[in-house]
Every structure is written in C-alpha cells, then in structure tokens.
Amino acid sequence: MEFVSRKVIQLDKLISELDRLVFKFVKVLEKHADYVIVSGYVSILFGRARATEGVDILIEELSEAEVNVFYEDLTNNGFWCLNSGDVKDIYSYLEDGLAVRFAVKGSSIPNFEVKFARKRLSVEALKDVLTVVTRIGKIRVSSIERQIAFKRYYLKSDKDLEDAEHIERVFKGHVDKEKINKYRELISRDEKT
Amino acid sequence: MKKLKPGKNNREERMNFVEYWADYVRTHPDEEWSRQQNLLIDSQITTARNTDYLIPKKRK
Numbered sequence: 001m002e003f004v005s006r007k008v009i010q011l012d013k014l015i016s017e018l019d020r021l022v023f024k025f026v027k028v029l030e031k032h033a034d035y036v037i038v039s040g041y042v043s044i045l046f047g048r049a050r051a052t053e054g055v056d057i058l059i060e061e062l063s064e065a066e067v068n069v070f071y072e073d074l075t076n077n078g079f080w081c082l083n084s085g086d087v088k089d090i091y092s093y094l095e096d097g098l099a100v101r102f103a104v105k106g107s108s109i110p111n112f113e114v115k116f117a118r119k120r121l122s123v124e125a126l127k128d129v130l131t132v133v134t135r136i137g138k139i140r141v142s143s144i145e146r147q148i149a150f151k152r153y154y155l156k157s158d159k160d161l162e163d164a165e166h167i168e169r170v171f172k173g174h175v176d177k178e179k180i181n182k183y184r185e186l187i188s189r190d191e192k193t
Numbered sequence: 194m195k196k197l198k199p200g201k202n203n204r205e206e207r208m209n210f211v212e213y214w215a216d217y218v219r220t221h222p223d224e225e226w227s228r229q230q231n232l233l234i235d236s237q238i239t240t241a242r243n244t245d246y247l248i249p250k251k252r253k
Contacts (some may be wrong), residue, residue, distance in 0.1 A: 001223055014226035017238040044234070047218035047226050048211075051237035109241045158204065162211045169215035 003174060008131045015136055018044070018110060022055055024137050025102070025112050028077050032070040033059040036117075036129050038142045038150070043163040045132060045141065046170050050159075054101065058117040058125055064091040066116070073106065079103045079112075094187045121190055144171050149183030154191075205207055 001011045013019075022041060029035050039056040061077050063071065068087045074080075084090055084099040094116050103111040117123050128143045141147075144167055151164035168175055197213040199204030218226045 012223040013202040014224055014231055016227070016231040018234045021238075044230075047215070047230060049214050049230055049233060051234050107241055108240070158207070162208060165208065165211050166215045166218075169212060170219050172219060 001170075004133070007129070008133060010133050013045075013047075013134065015134065018051070019136070021104065022109060022112075023134075023139065024077070025055075025074075025079065026139055027137075028073050028079070029057070029059065029070070029114075031073065032066060033062055034126055035059045036126050036140050036142050038125060038147070039155075040159075040163065041161065042141045042147050043151075043166055045139075046167060048163060048166045054113045056099075056113045056115070058115055058122050060126060061116045061118065062094075064088070067091045067094065074102055078105050082108060082111060086095050097155060119190065121186055143179075144168075144174070145176050145179040146183055148175065149177070149180045153184045154187045 001009055001013075003012050009070065018041075022037070024031065026035070026037075036058050037055060038058055040050075040052045041055040044052060056165060064087075065107055067173075071081065071087045071090060077104045081090055082103060083093060084100075090100050097118055099113045099115040101111040101113050103109065115122075117126050120171040125142050125146060128146055129140045132139050132141055142150075148164045148168050151167075194216055195213070200209045205223050
C-alpha cells in the first residue's frame, strides 16, 4: 500500500469476500449519503489478521423520507435490516442516536452497523477521511490518526488496542502524532460532557 | 524482519504477534499478506453462510 497523496492510499491487496460485501453495501449507500467507515474493518482493510462480525459506518443525517429511499434500495440489492422491517422503526432508532444493522438477506454476519454522525467527533470524522483505492473501487475510511486515537483512548479493549498498534506500525513514518494527541484531547472532553 | 518473540502471558503473546504481523504487512507486497489474511477472513464468511439455517425466515 502506498500514499498516492495525503488523503489517498493505493491498496493492491487481493479482495476478500468481506471486502466484496463492504463494497456492495457502500455502492448502495453512497448514492444516498455521505459516509465514512470507522473502527475494525479499517484495521482489517489495512492487513490486521482478524475477522469481524460488524462493519461500523457513520453517515450524514438523513430525513425519514431519505432513509425510506435508502432502505428500499438496500432491500432491492439483497440486504435486510436486523433491527426491523419497518422503516419508521429504523428511522426512529437512527434519530435516537442508535445504530441499525443490515446484512445480506438470509444471514446476520457480517453486518453493517449504520449510525448518524451527530456528535462533534463523528461529524468531524465525515470530513477527516482517507480514500482507499483498491482493485474493485474506492472506499472512504476514517483517517489513520483518528482510528488510532479512538481505538487507544476511547474504545480501549484488548482487541482495539491491538488494532491501534497494528495501524500505527503499518503506517510507520506516515502517522501524525500531534493529530493523534488532538483527537485524544477531543475524546477526553467528549467523555466529560 | 525481526523474529517473533514468545510472550510471557496470553496478552503479551497476542501483542507480540500483532507487532510481528504489522511489520510483515508493512514490509511485504499487498498481494502476499492479503493472500494469507483472506484465508482467515473468507473462512468466517463461509461459516456464516453455512449457518444460514439459524436465521428466522420471517421477521417483523
């Protein structure tokens, strides 16, 4: 993998089944909302040797009518919602700041955990994006610094600490430590409010 | 590339491997590490597909 520019990474990995599913989901999603993939799948995309049950995605806030169209498009493309088949419920969960999960019809894992970006940190994540260019298309993921900071200072489980270590080592020489510290401060302020 | 150092406990062992593997990813072509990684990831998807019968067919 290599940085083509400060915000674009060229990744020449062989495509996994998980990657194919993620790209299939994103192909539908990007027609309806601005998005960024955060957390575990980002580490996996960059080589982490583990699997995952869920792919976390932050999206811009949508109206109920927009969620309705998005949901219809998802179902037409072979996905279902694990939380409800009623778009009113789905919108209501999203409105309440909760995540809703979608998966390929007939299965529950892996699934796509979609949440409105509402908190300041989440809204900023939508702007602090890396574009990853792969053999099957482009995808938007959170910056490596945000990824490291969230895993190390917010989520903090063993798995998250390992993910942070992996990302930091893989991108040795490209990581802006000052930016990680800024995120660390924001996380700490966010936790207190 | 550094050899993998055995850990004194499970947590240290895991972290040592994470560091070893990250160094491998950084220093090897994408095709090489992803071929190995995909064995792990694709096996999970296959397992998930094989347990489809666990999913209720109708949900409200």
